[in-house]
Amino acid sequence: xxxxxxxxxxxxxxxxxxxxxxxxxxxxxxxxxxxxxxxxxxxxxxxxxxxxxxxxxxxxxxxxxxxxxxxxxxxxxxxxxxxxxxxxxxxxxxxxxxxxxxxxxxxxxxxxxxxxxxxxxxxxxxxxxxxxxxxxxxxxxxxxxxxxxxxxxxxxxxxxxxxxxxxxxxxxxxxxxxxxxxxxxxxxxxxxxxxxxxxxxxxxxxxxxxxxxxxxxxxxxxxxxxxxxxxxxxxxxxxxxxxxxxxxxxxxxxxxxxxxxxxxxxxxxxxxxxxxxxxxxxxxxxxxxxxxxxxxxxxxxxxxxxxxxxxxxxxxxxxxxxxxxxxxxxxxxxxxxxxxxxxxxxxxxxxxx
Amino acid sequence: xxxxxxxxxxxxxxxxxxxxxxxxxxxxxxxxxxxxxxxxxxxxxxxxxxxxxxxxxxxxxxxxxxxxxxxxxxxxxxxxxxxxxxxxxxxxxxxxxxxxxxxxxxxxxxxxxxxxxxxxxxxxxxxxxxxxxxxxxxxxxxxxxxxxxxxxxxxxxxxxxxxxxxxxxxxxxxxxxxxxxxxxxxxxxxxxxxxxxxxxxxxxxxxxxxxxxxxxxxxxxxxxxxxxxxxxxxxxxxxxxxxxxxxxxxxxxxxxxxxxxxxxxxxxxxxxxxxxxxxxxxxxxxxxxxxxxxxxxxxxxxxxxxxxxxxxxxxxxxxxxxxxxxxxxxxxxxxxxxxxxxxxxxxxxxxxxxxxxxxxxxxxxxxxxxxxxxxxxxxxxxxxxxxxxxxxxxxxxxxxxxxxxxxxxxxxxxxxxxxxxxxxxxxxxxxxxxxxxxxxxxxxxxxxxxxxxxxxxxxxxxxxxxxxxxxxxxxxxxxxxxxxxxxxxxxxxxxxxxxxxx
Numbered sequence: 001x002x003x004x005x006x007x008x009x010x011x012x013x014x015x016x017x018x019x020x021x022x023x024x025x026x027x028x029x030x031x032x033x034x035x036x037x038x039x040x041x042x043x044x045x046x047x048x049x050x051x052x053x054x055x056x057x058x059x060x061x062x063x064x065x066x067x068x069x070x071x072x073x074x075x076x077x078x079x080x081x082x083x084x085x086x087x088x089x090x091x092x093x094x095x096x097x098x099x100x101x102x103x104x105x106x107x108x109x110x111x112x113x114x115x116x117x118x119x120x121x122x123x124x125x126x127x128x129x130x131x132x133x134x135x136x137x138x139x140x141x142x143x144x145x146x147x148x149x150x151x152x153x154x155x156x157x158x159x160x161x162x163x164x165x166x167x168x169x170x171x172x173x174x175x176x177x178x179x180x181x182x183x184x185x186x187x188x189x190x191x192x193x194x195x196x197x198x199x200x201x202x203x204x205x206x207x208x209x210x211x212x213x214x215x216x217x218x219x220x221x222x223x224x225x226x227x228x229x230x231x232x233x234x235x236x237x238x239x240x241x242x243x244x245x246x247x248x249x250x251x252x253x254x255x256x257x258x259x260x261x262x263x264x265x266x267x268x269x270x271x272x273x274x275x276x277x278x279x280x281x282x283x284x285x286x287x288x289x290x291x292x293x294x295x296x297x298x299x300x301x302x303x304x305x306x307x308x309x310x311x312x313x314x315x316x317x318x319x320x321x322x323x324x325x326x327x328x329x330x331x332x333x334x335x336x337x338x339x340x341x342x343x344x345x346x347x348x349x350x351x352x353x
Numbered sequence: 354x355x356x357x358x359x360x361x362x363x364x365x366x367x368x369x370x371x372x373x374x375x376x377x378x379x380x381x382x383x384x385x386x387x388x389x390x391x392x393x394x395x396x397x398x399x400x401x402x403x404x405x406x407x408x409x410x411x412x413x414x415x416x417x418x419x420x421x422x423x424x425x426x427x428x429x430x431x432x433x434x435x436x437x438x439x440x441x442x443x444x445x446x447x448x449x450x451x452x453x454x455x456x457x458x459x460x461x462x463x464x465x466x467x468x469x470x471x472x473x474x475x476x477x478x479x480x481x482x483x484x485x486x487x488x489x490x491x492x493x494x495x496x497x498x499x500x501x502x503x504x505x506x507x508x509x510x511x512x513x514x515x516x517x518x519x520x521x522x523x524x525x526x527x528x529x530x531x532x533x534x535x536x537x538x539x540x541x542x543x544x545x546x547x548x549x550x551x552x553x554x555x556x557x558x559x560x561x562x563x564x565x566x567x568x569x570x571x572x573x574x575x576x577x578x579x580x581x582x583x584x585x586x587x588x589x590x591x592x593x594x595x596x597x598x599x600x601x602x603x604x605x606x607x608x609x610x611x612x613x614x615x616x617x618x619x620x621x622x623x624x625x626x627x628x629x630x631x632x633x634x635x636x637x638x639x640x641x642x643x644x645x646x647x648x649x650x651x652x653x654x655x656x657x658x659x660x661x662x663x664x665x666x667x668x669x670x671x672x673x674x675x676x677x678x679x680x681x682x683x684x685x686x687x688x689x690x691x692x693x694x695x696x697x698x699x700x701x702x703x704x705x706x707x708x709x710x711x712x713x714x715x716x717x718x719x720x721x722x723x724x725x726x727x728x729x730x731x732x733x734x735x736x737x738x739x740x741x742x743x744x745x746x747x748x749x750x751x752x753x754x755x756x757x758x759x760x761x762x763x764x765x766x767x768x769x770x771x772x773x774x775x776x777x778x779x780x781x782x783x784x785x786x787x788x789x790x791x792x793x794x795x796x797x798x799x800x801x802x803x804x805x806x807x808x809x810x811x812x813x814x815x816x817x818x819x820x821x822x823x824x825x826x827x828x829x830x831x832x833x834x835x836x837x838x839x840x841x842x843x844x845x846x847x848x849x850x851x852x853x854x855x
Contacts, residue, residue: 085754
């Protein structure tokens with residue numbers, strides 16, 4: 001059963017098409033991340049689902065009820081959707097309690113127990129109830145915004161880049177608190193983000209939006225390990241892409257013979273590896289020259305130049321790092337994902353870590 | 354949209370009146386009325402007073418702002434309040450204070466001193482705000498590149514202050530052009546006083562209208578010049594994060610001269626008027642203070658000011674809302690036309706409303722609604738600027754969130770939009786209220802017969818050289834204006850002071 005079904009939704013602003021036929025199904029009780037680069041239409045889609053904007057074509061169904069697409073669209077206030085905007089969007093003239101209780105029926109607004117339990121749900125101290133929004137940290141504001149959205153027990157919660165304005169340190173804590181609160185209430189949630197790590201770690205399924213259409217909808221592991229095309233692969237994580245010829249489930253490449261992770265017809269292919277699959281050693285094997293080393297503490301990223309001149313990255317433990325300029329041997333663990341070059345695939349975008 | 358357009362149309366009535374009147378007189382008539390030695394003399398008088406006042410105000414305002422914001426001069430907070438204080442004393446009261454002390458003060462120098470001291474805060478306040486908005490990191494960087502304090506001021510701070518100082522200078526120039534009371538009392542003739550004299554002599558002959566037309570042209574020239582000089586470039590602080598605090602520049606041996614200069618400005622602009630007022634108050638009350646009349650006049654003034662504040666704020670709401678929420682050429686045009694209407698001196702607005710009310714609705718001539726309309730045209734920008742700022746502060750996001758929480762449109766207006774706008778609306782209304790309390794020119798021309806306000810009562814007494822009898826009215830006006838001045842000095846909000854207060 002889908003809590004939310006979006007079918008063939010298109011939307012243009014003036015002559016600029018933003019959404020070009022998006023289909024998206026969100027099962028009840030799950031969290032879906034809507035992932036895409038800036039300007040790919042994520043926020044527009046969210047606003048259409050929430051009812052702040054109307055689609056040009058296509059339908060939006062909530063729990064089997066059509067709310068946009070057939071006849072008059074159902075206004076936002078009758079959709080029963082909780083909305084958590086980017087910066088929290090707390091009402092500055094109301095206290096925390098006033099904000100949380102805003103969507104409750106009048107008789108329930110004065111119920112302090114209700115507010116306290118909602119604050120507890122998002123991991124906040126009930127003593128904050130009488131504070132003003134500006135007295136809260138960014139992370140606390142974000143949690144109050146979630147409590148406010150959850151208060152009327154919505155069928156669906158939409159979160160628009162809820163963590164992007166937070167410091168790295170606050171972000172992780174806030175993200176965990178938000179996920180825990182969503183799980184605890186069994187709420188269905190759609191989270192918009194441009195941060196791959198956030199999408200992969202938070203969601204049950206990730207929808208990659210690209211150029212106004214859905215490029216892939218999959219669970220995080222499948223998306224990362226078995227992406228549909230190289231573009232998606234490069235978008236959800238740093239990619240090592242090599243050329244080779246597939247013969248009987250194996251491919252000969254610059255980094256030696258690789259085992260393919262899925263069925264592939266014989267012929268020319270490009271294969272995808274992830275930087276953490278590359279192991280560096282002083283021993284025998286395919287050689288590469290170290291161009292640069294970025295040390296992060298918990299691990300390190302080593303940029304390598306292969307004899308062909310191609311540059312690839314390896315992620316290794318931070319313990320025993322080769323110096324820049326050194327010659328190292330490269331071994332590959334695990335399997336590679338093949339993309340036959342017979343079928344045209346878009347060139348991968350520059351990889352981002 | 355329609356409401357806002359109607360408000361803009363109201364604001365443009367005075368300009369329209371001048372254009373229509375000029376068309377009626379025809380080119381030869383205009384030439385006869387305008388190309389006269391008397392007009393040339395007025396032009397010279399007006400231009401040299403405006404030019405002089407702008408120069409003095411910019412030097413005083415920027416210099417004082419630098420001392421208060423960037424130097425280690427002792428007592429910076431106190432100086433700040435004292436430097437804003439002249440705003441609490443209407444220019445015609447300052448003028449009265451000086452002329453009643455020194456009867457030989459009716460010279461160009463005297464007029465320049467009075468208007469400069471009265472209007473220097475118009476440059477000082479935006480300059481202070483701009484200094485506060487400057488990223489000190491830029492100044493540190495410049496110092497790191499080897500610039501002296503003077504070099505930092507000239508090459509880093511001054512270019513960034515340009516927009517603020519130009520805005521302030523424009524305000525000073527428009528105010529001096531529109532100033533009536535102060536200059537009439539000093540017997541320094543400019544276009545504004547000449548328009549008034551013409552009006553008194555011939556009631557509403559084409560002579561007055563044509564002089565007003567020249568005055569309006571001068572205003573428009575100033576507005577265009579400011580737009581040209583300001584340029585399109587904006588200066589934004591690059592990078593987010595809180596700006597670091599400023600380390601004030603030590604003055605060393607220059608501390609004493611700096612203190613002396615500040616003290617001189619404050620003594621001339623605040624102490625002299627207040628001492629003079631207190632002196633005349635003492636003489637006046639010894640002859641017997643008519644408490645009942647004073648109370649009635651104060652009551653009338655407060656009632657008029659309250660009504661004007663409500664009317665102007667109501668007029669400002671659609672325009673302020675439109676300017677933010679429906680951005681576009683039409684909204685900008687409407688907003689700008691209200692500003693343009695208000696850049697016109699009060700004497701011209703009053704004159705136009707006299708004519709229009711007599712021609713179109715004779716019953717309305719010299720009634721409260723026409724007076725309120727004049728106040729609204731004069732002070733709309735103050736209300737619009739604050740309403741606009743409040744609307745900016747309440748992004749549509751809150752409306753969306755409230756809708757997703759199930760609130761209907763009226764509920765959203767009541768529970769979200771109005772509470773968010775209330776402080777801004779209140780501030781705008783307060784600014785208009787205080788401006789009306791000390792308004793003289795339009796009130797003199799438009800007030801119903803028998804209605805006296807503090808300003809007009811003060812005016813008739815001091816015109817008759819009854820300085821003692823005038824003092825109590827001036828004191829009440831200063832006392833009523835003081836709270837707003839303290840507020841202004843606290844949160845530097847220069848944008849709220851657009852538009853003239855003649």
